Amino acid sequence: MADPSDWRLQGQEQYLKGVELVRRQYRRFAVNPDWDHDHCAFCWAKFMVEERDDVLHEGYCTLDEYHWICASCFADFQKTFEWRLAAP
Numbered sequence: 001m002a003d004p005s006d007w008r009l010q011g012q013e014q015y016l017k018g019v020e021l022v023r024r025q026y027r028r029f030a031v032n033p034d035w036d037h038d039h040c041a042f043c044w045a046k047f048m049v050e051e052r053d054d055v056l057h058e059g060y061c062t063l064d065e066y067h068w069i070c071a072s073c074f075a076d077f078q079k080t081f082e083w084r085l086a087a088p
């Protein structure tokens with residue numbers, strides 16, 4: 001179980017508890033392709049398509065690709081949030 005005082009926990013259970021996630025390459029949000037990046041919903045690590053320092057290219061996202069979660073936050077919070085992993 002995650003430590004409830006972990007700084008990364010900021011009420012995400014309101015929209016990420018028990019949701020289905022899929023592991024995928026980052027791509028721009030189809031609904032608004034002007035957004036060139038997203039952040040991990042927990043630690044704010046940056047996801048981008050472009051090659052830059054300190055950006056991630058792969059992670060876990062909700063099926064609508066609105067919320068992204070990096071691999072380490074996924075590992076840390078998977079049990080607490082009871083995520084189900086959808087087939088890619």
Ligand SMILES: [Zn+2]
Nearest residue numbers: 040043070073
């Ligand atoms: Zn993270």
